[in-house]
Amino acid sequence: MISTAEEFGGAVLVYSPNDAVSWANYAQVMAFPCSDYLKETYASLFWNVLNSGAMVSAEINRDPVSYLARKTIERRVKERLQWVGAYQHGHMAVSNLCLPDGTCVQVRVGLPSLSVEQYLPTADGGEDLFEIAKLRRALVGLSSALDALDLAVALCRDDGVLIHGNASFNEAVVVGDGVCLDEAGHVTAVMREAGPELRTVVAAVVANRQPQTIFLRRHRGDPLLMAIAPGALESTVILVVARFGDDAESVAASLRAAFGLPDAQAHVAALIGAGLSPESIGALRGSSPRTVYNQINGKDGMKARLRQKEFAADDLSAISKLVGKIAAMSRAITRKS
Numbered sequence: 001m002i003s004t005a006e007e008f009g010g011a012v013l014v015y016s017p018n019d020a021v022s023w024a025n026y027a028q029v030m031a032f033p034c035s036d037y038l039k040e041t042y043a044s045l046f047w048n049v050l051n052s053g054a055m056v057s058a059e060i061n062r063d064p065v066s067y068l069a070r071k072t073i074e075r076r077v078k079e080r081l082q083w084v085g086a087y088q089h090g091h092m093a094v095s096n097l098c099l100p101d102g103t104c105v106q107v108r109v110g111l112p113s114l115s116v117e118q119y120l121p122t123a124d125g126g127e128d129l130f131e132i133a134k135l136r137r138a139l140v141g142l143s144s145a146l147d148a149l150d151l152a153v154a155l156c157r158d159d160g161v162l163i164h165g166n167a168s169f170n171e172a173v174v175v176g177d178g179v180c181l182d183e184a185g186h187v188t189a190v191m192r193e194a195g196p197e198l199r200t201v202v203a204a205v206v207a208n209r210q211p212q213t214i215f216l217r218r219h220r221g222d223p224l225l226m227a228i229a230p231g232a233l234e235s236t237v238i239l240v241v242a243r244f245g246d247d248a249e250s251v252a253a254s255l256r257a258a259f260g261l262p263d264a265q266a267h268v269a270a271l272i273g274a275g276l277s278p279e280s281i282g283a284l285r286g287s288s289p290r291t292v293y294n295q296i297n298g299k300d301g302m303k304a305r306l307r308q309k310e311f312a313a314d315d316l317s318a319i320s321k322l323v324g325k326i327a328a329m330s331r332a333i334t335r336k337s
Contacts, residue, residue, distance in 0.1 A: 001097055005107035015042055017102030031089070043068060057086040075104055152241040155231055158206040160186030160199065163236065178216035178224040178241060187239070191217045202237050205230055215276065223284065251323060259309050265302045268295050272316055273323025
């Protein structure tokens with residue numbers, strides 16, 4: 001119990017059977033420097049900490065005498081007691097263990113140091129320190145795995161508050177690659193006009209529990225495709241963005257090599273594969289929809305060139321599927337090399 005607490009910089013107190021403080025670790029002294037801990041009891045330390053202003057719980061401040069009396073008894077009656085305390089420097093998970101000889105070990109760990117506060121449904125739900133520690137270790141492992149991905153992945157609340165982002169997503173936010181944080185610290189599109197659309201899609205995903213996709217324009221380069229899925233936690237969403245690898249330019253290069261498409265047609269085909277409509281492609285490339293349609297359907301357009309290579313692609317859906325296959329093969333070859 002003590003080692004688990006100290007793994008996360010937790011404060012530890014040991015009380016003798018008559019409730020005198022027999023030992024306090026360094027983290028306890030630093031977190032609550034209102035005592036020298038030499039001649040303290042559970043009750044005297046409680047009043048010292050309360051009078052220092054460190055306790056901000058409304059329940060304690062409303063009736064500290066009753067609270068102290070109840071906790072004094074509970075700590076002795078129950079072998080193990082768990083609760084979350086509200087302090088000036090934040091919420092702390094508190095665990096109290098009463099040993100058979102009457103010795104009590106009490107540990108406190110700040111939830112921010114565990115980096116799990118945002119995952120807990122309430123701040124006073126009696127969460128077990130060991131369960132929280134297991135959650136933290138699992139999150140560290142998950143975070144390491146996410147950081148190894150090419151994808152930018154984030155868990156957000158439905159109002160855009162970022163709960164956790166992997167290394168790629170956090171980098172995207174810092175450099176403004178499709179996404180950024182607004183003045184209130186909420187995840188939004190880097191292009192201001194796309195912010196309302198992103199918020200609308202997120203709200204729809206939370207309400208309908210169905211994933212959706214949205215294109216995010218960038219200051220430079222092709223737009224990013226963001227997939228938004230409902231999170232396991234209530235009112236949360238998972239954001240996934242492919243920032244590298246399958247960008248339109250790399251896919252276009254594969255299409256040029258595979259089918260001999262001219263640069264413009266290859267780039268248009270890559271954007272079709274990314275899900276853009278001819279109108280959106282025209283707006284992105286600074287050309288008219290008619291020009292885009294000619295690049296697709298014209299006498300020497302991509303459909304005709306694909307037929308020459310004995311690939312049937314009679315509509316945009318077929319072109320998109322073909323582009324997806326080429327992109328997947330290209331990615332597999334690149335990673336193998």
